[in-house]
Amino acid sequence: MNYLPNIIFAILLIFGIGYFTKNVKKLIRNIKLGQDVDVSNNKKERFKNMMRIAFGQSKMVRRPIAGILHAIVYVGFIVINIEVLEIIIDGLLGTHRAFSGIGATYGILIGVFEILAILVLVSVTLFWIRRNVIKIRRFWNKEMTSWPKNDANYILYFEMVLMTLFLIMNATDVSFQSMNNGNVISQFIAPWFSNLPEVTLHIIERAAWWLHIVGILIFLNYLYFSKHLHILLAFPNTYYGSLKPKGQFNNLESVTKEVKLMMDPNADPFAAPAEDTNEEIPAKFGAxxxxxxxxxxxxxxxxxxxxxxxxxxxxxxxxxxxxxxxKIMMDTRDRLEEVGKNIDVNNGEFKDDGKQLLGDYITHEELWACTTCNACVEECPVSINPLSIILDMRRYLVMEQSAAPTELNNMMSNIENNGAPWPYNQMDRLNWKNE
Incomplete structure (x- = not known):
């Protein structure tokens, strides 16, 4: 019976990590549904971008209030959860504060953790106020329906509870409080429980300990369903972010070849195209x-x-x-999740569901409203590129469906016929100088 808590802990740990691993595999499977693209170049520059943007939070602090609060939560949550290693060891081996044997250093570490816990609590509370009381406009756009709004609040509540449990665990741990080293914050919480018998304190401490580790496992597995998946994906996403100058258009190789052939004065326009077995013609232009x-x-x-x-x-x-x-990014993720579930219920094979991203999720009106200014790309704190998706879908509309707006179709026809976007014959271009 003495080993029962350790057995229960091991089962919870195996189940929690197992379910997390299952979701990670599903995530990787869904991402691999996309077309292949070569991003193996400039590894040194990519690594620098990852460390500067994802780890260093360089783009977050462009908006100082949100940036600083986010940095506190980010650093605090990551550093405090180093203690999870100690909790895992204690849970599996039945020890109590396994790392306390390192002496005064242990007290310093826990003291730092407690200070960070308070800072995280304050920051998360301010985030909640900004979102729900001040109601900053960007958190209340029409695409922020009930689930996105609730999801953001759920994460804030998770962080509040986990930090509170950590401090209560320390405050009610009699042996830890007697160390007088590291209880920087919890020493002020301990008097709240001073009138309770030691047995009750032990029960509270154990309850906080169990709830803390269970909460972390729940939080870990909740990430897949949450916008906070970026905690895990910000690093690879910034690493694989585009290194091209903003605004540089990605030309299709097959189209580029045709244009070059048309511009070649030595090319025979009536000659049959040469067969190139190495050239891969895309099954579809755009997306x-x-x-x-x-x-x-x-x-x-x-x-x-x-x-x-x-x-x-x-x-x-x-x-x-x-x-x-x-919304473009949220719609893409929602559709990708829908496709993934379709594959799951059809034994690993996607069966046409009569839907697609274009039309059922993202409208033509949204796509053609874009000015391609790259402001969204520049602003994103984790190097996401919504414009690339917009352009690929526009390319599909133009090249596959000839569904560009009338004004754009007229312009392209003029360029094709007159060599300029205006509806004037090339011979008449300079007539204005005679007026």
Whole structure:
């Protein structure tokens, strides 16, 4: 019976990590549904971007209040959970504060953890106030339906509870309090329980300990369903982020080859095209569903924090247009999840469900409202590129369906016929100088 708590702990740990691993495999499977893209170049620069943007939070602090609060929560939550290692050892071996044997250093570490816990509690509370009391506009856009709003609050509540349990665990641990070293914050909480018998204190401490580790396992497995999946994906997403100059268009190789052939004065326009067995002709120009996007774009969708910085800086959205870059990413993730579930229920094979990303999730109006200014790309704190998805879907509309707006179709026809976007014959271009 003495080993029963350790057995229960091991079962919880195995189940929690097992379910998390299952979701990670599903996540990787879904991302791999995207088209292949070569992002193996400039590894040194990619690593620098990852350390600067994901680890260093360089783009978060452009908005100082949110950036500093986020940095506190990020650092605090990561550092405090180092103690999870001690909890796992204690839980499996039946020890109590296994790392306390390192002496005064242990007290210093726990003291730092307690200070960070208070800072996280304060920061999370301020985040909750900004979201629910002040109601900052970008958190209340129309795409922020009940689930996205609730999801954000659930995460804040999780963090509040976990930090509180950590401090209560320390405050009611009689042996820890007697150390007089490391109980920087918990010493002020301990008097709240001073009138309780030692047996009751032990029960409270054990309850807080169990709830803390169970809460962490629940939080870990909740990430897959939450916008906070970026905690795990921000690092690979910033590493694989585009290194090209913003605004550089990704030309299709097959189209580029045709254009070069047309511009070659020595080429015979009536000659049959040479067969090139190495040239891969795309099955579809552009993208109409998530499987047509590349895997980095799908990774972007899962990494989206739904913070709304992209939408709040989008000139189209600011002028009342329907476009919201955040919604583009949320829709892509929702559709990808739908496709993944379709595969799950059909024994690993996708069966046409009569839906696609274009039309059922993202409308033509949204796509053509984009000015391609790259403001959303510049603002994203984790290197997400909504514009790349917009452009690929526009490419599909133009090249597969000839469904561009009338004004754009007229312009392209003029360029083709007159060599300029205006409806004037090339011979008449300079007539204005005679007027």
């Amino acid at each position: 109409s569903d998530v499987q047509d996007l590349n895997w980095v774009q799908l990774l972007n969708a899962y990494t989206c924090t739904e913070c709304g910085r992209c939408t709040s800086s989008c000139p189209a959205n600011l002028t009342g247009k329907k476009l919201s870059p955040r």
